[in-house]
Amino acid sequence: MKSIEGRVAIVTGAARGIGLATAKKLSDAGARVVINDLDEAEAISAGEQIKGAEVFCADLTERDSGDRLVDFAVDRLGGIDILVNNAGYIWHSAIHNMTDDQWDAMLDIHVSAQFRILRAYGKWLRANADRNSHFRKVVNISSTMGLHGGATQLAYSAGKAAVVGLTKTLAKEWGRFNVTVNAVAFGAIETRLTSPYETEPNIAIVKGEERKVGLSLQQIEENKNASPLGKIGSPEDAANAIYLMCIPESDWITGEVLLASGGVRS
């Protein structure tokens, strides 16, 4: 097995959940990792769990965050070989209750933030591309909601569908720079977004605001039953799927959406 020893990886939204598991996985495989998150204390704590990790705390919906993140990684670790665009959260409503703020917030974090990071990375790539070097890897995180839709998840689903468009376009633009660009679309993974509740949704604080998160016990059972594997994925299952798109063995795969859903196809 070839390795990613010494490669520099950025993982956004890496203070917890899928991002944290991915940062650990890439680090265990030899990568030097930059962790980003909005939540400073959790990001610092995550950084302490990962040998040599550099921590960049920032809200990626701030317009200059993408440029600052790329500059930080280049400055601290000398380049960027792997970029995992993972940061995100949920703010759901049926369409008749969905506010403009809600719509804008979902598109902002799931599409515009990815766009600004990718634009900053693209500028760096143009100056630093080397066709004789190893392939670099971009992995953008989408969702089954972006592929199949999900009731009450209009803005989130639209954002996650847009991730597919970003991915397929940049795969075409960046192939000549030896960069593969793929998306991983997850089904239900056990994180705070899907934390179980009995009657009322759980609350996550995102940017100081309360957001309803979680799956009811009934939804969790339905999700398990929908999977031929009979379970919801763990953050480590999710990280493993991302890892596949980061290793040299996936160098011939670009512009794809890897469905990592335990076989759930709707």
Ligand SMILES: NC(=O)c1ccc[n+]([C@@H]2O[C@H](COP(=O)([O-])OP(=O)(O)OC[C@H]3O[C@@H](n4cnc5c(N)ncnc54)[C@H](O)[C@@H]3O)[C@@H](O)[C@H]2O)c1
């Ligand atoms: N958990 C699932 O079932 C599931 C399914 C499909 C897709 N996803 C996607 O996977 C990604 C990770 O989600 P998770 O389940 O690990 O959730 P999580 O809440 O455990 O972790 C997401 C992290 O992103 C960070 N974040 C949110 N907004 C940010 C911002 N503006 N700037 C910087 N960091 C920000 C949060 O602080 C948090 O630490 C998200 O894009 C999510 O939409 C999750």
